Amino acid sequence: MEFLPRASAGLGFRRELIPALKAGVPDAIDFFEIAPENWIDLGGILGRDLCVFTERYPFVCHGLSLSIGSPAPLDEVLLKKIRRFLDRHQIRFYTEHLSYCSDDGHLYDLLPIPFTEEAVKYVAARVRSVQNILERRIALENASFYVQAPIAEMSEADFIRAVLVEADCDLHLDVNNVYVNSINHAYDPIEFIRAMPTERIVYMHMAGHYNEAENLIIDTHGADVIDPVWSLLEQTYHIHGVAPTLLERDFNIPPLHELVREVERIGLIQTRYRGPSHGYAAS
Template identity: 55%
Template structure:
């Protein structure tokens, strides 16, 4: 699937899936779902999902592939994903640059050590995933609250994985902002160091400020002003790219979410006007 650079998307939640089917909002260009939330179910759930994929462009953002885990990749799960993607014509799949299993699922996204050895290891697993799925995937820069065994910067590690795996990037703007506050680095310099040609699409989301120097990536609030400002900088540096709004709990009405989607469009349009004026 090729999304237009100006495409604006929304993370689909069951809270408003039926409303989406009934109203068919024309100002939402695509939806994103976690395949784990739909794969186990048949019957009415699968019929509803098929109705959604027949009417809207749909992409998948995984939760449980556990790219950084020492456990073997779950090849049976990958084969299920491949069949699921084929059935629903889903050609864009992303996952987190993290791990969530160690002799069983840990139910959290944990940071991979920022080392050359880990970058090589994770890149090899990403290449294997791409071979099994027979498609490129995008990896997401994640929020993290500790960096055990760190030898590389987050930017160096991310770029090493992208290059070694030859995969794409899901650029999460909120995660960059959260990490820059929590770990004391320059968010703008981080953005400038990323490879524009690998950005497949982006995320924006809300977070919770627990302390002046501690932000928690919750996806449970409206997008904060500094994140909107950083999104504008991301467009300035890399050009406008497809961007999706995440909201995982404290979910407001679909109308309220669409106001934030309009904000994404406004920022993208403003940046394009500036680019054309230069």
């Protein structure tokens, strides 16, 4: 096992990028991320391509459909498939969204969990079960959402901290999601970042979004990162130190050389903030 350096910049591994990556992985890319649901049952040429890259480069997995806050039972069949997938590709790190996206069926959106003590205990128990099945410590990502939590006994930041402590898991801090929610729900993003527990931050995301209206931003991962989000990343590093940070781009994917410019920018910002920080076992 080797540790991914804290000052590491990554890129989402997308099928559209494979031909360019086969020609040469740019030096700016230290690691890749994949959603296991998109690759678990994939064989053929794409499956072989993935094996070539996971054998040579560090990878992390960021799940899409665990639905950790759902009232429905955990999908243990999926979790066992994910564990086998992680083992096969020697991927030590797995994160998921602190939200829910299913009940009796998939809801195709990330919905906020009620910010209550009861929900803290419920979600934390499910996280502990996930960690037992995966035989790995996981991290939860602060999710973007567009409606307020149906019940709120505490703030979103307090809810996140409480779940992390009760479950004894780590935090995947999505900087763009903080910015999106700060606009949609009118709060100070710096104060939110400051409220996150430094000792549990092991991973970060950067991404672009779409401005639907003056006070409504949609987290699309389909555009370049904007200056206020870059500034928020700098503030995050200043407050918490550097952690491995990945550029998400899921739609309107430009050529690799254009994406690399943003990955390089992450790396450049990291060089300015090399104080106390946290990393994770990547492979």
